[in-house]
Amino acid sequence: MRVLVIGGGGREHALVWKLAASPRVEKIYCAPGNPGVGALAECVDIDVKDNTALVTFAWEKKIDLTVVGPEAPLANGIVDVFAAHGLKIFGPAQAAARIEGSKAFAKDIMRKYGIPTAGYGVFTDAVAARDYIKEQGAPIVVKADGLAAGKGVVVAMTEAEALAAVDMIMTDAVFGTAGAQVVVEEFMQGEEASLLAFTDGRTVVPMVSAQDHKRVFDGDRGPNTGGMGAYAPAPVLTPAVLERVMKEILQPAVDALRAEGCPYCGCLYAGLMITDAGPKVVEFNARFGDPETQVVLPLLESDLTTVMEACIDGTLDKTAVVWRDEAAVCVVMAAGGYPGEYDKGDVISGLEEAAAAGAVVFHAGTALKDGRVVTNGGRVLGVTAMDRDVLRAIEKAYAAVDRIGFRGAHCRRDIAHRVIDRVKK
The missing domain is CATH 3.90.600.10 (Phosphoribosylglycinamide synthetase, C-terminal domain)
Structure with missing residues (x-):
């Protein structure tokens, strides 16, 4: 089969690396790719948000499976465009990808369907956001509603920090339109972990648990980053906790999106806080995490192309997904x-x-x-x-x-x- 991977970072290199291991794959293209990817695939200079160019390329090259790496093309509706042209593509449609593209949408879904998460308020007015912060006190979390390349979150330990975050996101618009609306959340105590899952819109199959390291310096000090490293599996996600995450978070989230008329197919990422009261959602992502993918996919024993096609075809319940005990x-x-x-x-x-x-x-x-x-x-x-x-x-x-x-x-x-x-x- 011929495969196209969209994206050009470490996550996409890991996806290409794993897909290249499949005996079913004869050729991989990556748009735009990078030098590491180039050792395994043919890199093509196409912008990840150019839906027309990507679908034209897929038609011309007779691509059998397209895999979307980053969030931006998902929010841009790449899956909808490919599906409309009868092309197989792994990832959620634009409406379902809002679970990452809008934090307010995700929080409202969680509240409506009883999925455990932090208390919150949503604001389009900076004055109202500041007033809410003053009422709630610190520590508190301020998030840009839209996509901000993983940098639109401020964990404020003081009220002054939180108020400054509102100014930065809403008044100064450092994240552009992504900060036109903010979500202000209760600060949760606990240990963070990541659980990614394959889903075809009904069946949910968890991957190996992982734990990311967001802060730039040792000891979890310094500013947040896109991720300074990860490991898998994460011991904090014990079998008992994992069972709760599946029953209380991942399966209900997939069921909720289907009930809302936007069924979710692809990889659903749950960023979790394991609190004394149990696991709660920090955020959902609509794709593979980075750098979690770089530790999760190497532990996958099954053929990734087979699993991805099962998600697209709605046959995940009939597909074995096997992991290495490493x-x-x-x-x-x-x-x-x-x-x-x-x-x-x-x-x-x-x-x-x-x-x-x-x-x-x-x-x-x-x-x-x-x-x-x-x-x-x-x-x-x-x-x-x-x-x-x-x-x-x-x-x-x-x-x-x-x-x-x-x-x-x-x-x-x-x-x-x-x-x-x-x-x-």
């Missing part, structure tokens, strides 16, 4: 200055040596310059290693990281620290 760790190597201003164009060394150390190096923000791989983004690489347990995977991942170099490179040295803490206890 662990995976991904360490993100970032450019100097990230998540603030950062340089581009710095030569990257040691990629082959890292692979020889037993890691898979997923390219997130790279480019080719004069035949050499250079930095081209804030999160540059995701170095992933697998082993029979998390502790061994950690050791293998950092051994590979230490073989890679570029000017200003930095990474967290404590990915999966909660597992280490549990072992010590």
Whole structure:
């Protein structure tokens, strides 16, 4: 079969890597891809939001399956366009993708159908948002309603921080129209985890649990990022907690969207807070997470193309989804200055040596310059290693990281620290 992957980051590299392992796949294209993807697929220079160009390309190349990586093309209706042309595509339609595209929509669905989440208020007026914050007090969470590349959330520990966040998002419009409306949420105490699931709109099959590391520095300090690393499985999602998440969150969410007339097909991502009162939803995403994909897909034993086609065809209940009894760790190597201003164009060394150390190096923000791989983004690489347990995977991942170099490179040295803490206890 011929496959098209839409996107060009670390998540898409992981998707291409896993799809390329399928004996069913003879050719993969990736739009726009990156140098790492280019070793496995043919990269094509098409904008991820150019629906017309993408569907034309899929027709011309006789694509059998298209896989959407990032959220922007989903919110832009790429799935609807492909489906209208009779092309198979993995991902939710535009109406269902609102579960990520509008935080207010997601919160209202959760309230209507009794899905556990934080208390909240929705505001289109900055004065009303500030008044609500003053009534509720801090700590409190302020979120831009729309898509903001994972950066539209402020966890404010003081009232002043929360009020400043409203000014930044609504008055200064740093996220553009995504901040025209804000959601102000109750602060939840607990441990975060991610659970992705395959779904065909009725059946829901969970993937291996994972835990992301959002803060830029060790010890969960510093500003939030798109994710500095992840590991799977996450011990906080015990079998009992996982059962609750399936019964109280994921299955009800899929059932709710179907009841609302926008059935959800694809990968549904639940960002969770495991509180003393049980699991609650922090956010839903309408696609594979990044960097969670880089640790979850390596643990998938089943053929990814078969699972994705079952989701599209509505036969997921008849499809076995099998996972390896192993662990995976991904360490993100970032450019100097990230998540603030950062340089581009710095030569990257040691990629082959890292692979020889037993890691898979997923390219997130790279480019080719004069035949050499250079930095081209804030999160540059995701170095992933697998082993029979998390502790061994950690050791293998950092051994590979230490073989890679570029000017200003930095990474967290404590990915999966909660597992280490549990072992010590």
